[in-house]
Amino acid sequence: MSKQQDERETLFAALTEQAQGCQLCPRMMGRTRVLGPLNGSIHAAVMFVAEAPGRLGADRTAAPLQSDVSGRNFTQFIASIGWRREDVFITNAVLCNPRDERGCNATPSRREVGNCNPLLRATIDLIQPRCVVALGATALHALARIAPHTASLSRDVATALPWYGRYLFPLYHPGPRALIKRNREQQLADYARLTVFCEVIISTNNYG
Secondary structure, rough: OOOOHHHHHHHHHHOOOHOOOOOOOHHOOOOOOOOOOOHEEOOEEEEEEOOOOOOHHHHHHHOOOOHHHHHHHHHHHOOOOOOOOOOEEEEEEEOOOOOOOOOOOOOOOOHHHHHHHHHHHHHHHHOOOEEEEEEEEHHHHHHHHHOOOOOHHHOOOOOOEEEEEEEEEOOOOOOOHHHHHOHHHHHHHHHHHHHHHHHHHHHHOOOO
């Protein structure tokens, strides 16, 4: 391992420790802080940002987008383009599972997204991905807090946009609700466009 790689490992361990100690969101108390080795490669060229860990998925396993319906769909989508989880980095706009009064998954509040935003920015700055894939509107809004953009999910889906010294690539969330708006076949086509774009920017070292 090179000195630069070793430094990145050390910085990521410190960032993970910071996330594990966070106490900013009252309804997240006792939830898993989903940031660590199971998020993927910290040397990845592509980072996926989803909404929040799922109650039946990452909150139990500490692996984002895995072990629940959204996770199974996501795994199928990246497998369709020949990608493996360990070759990318996967995180969320908020690192803990928000739940409503019935104990079901809930959309994170603006305050919760804001509380987690410094950790998301620090993760992007550490990993330095060439492409950040926003999975859904919440992820897009969280990324706009880091650096402004005008991306709209409905208008710009599967379109690469220069952002924060790299590219932003909006996709729909792999959850069952999003599949109503953009079906499985359409999302598979979106991922095919993603891999074609990433092959170009990675081979040319071109940044946004």
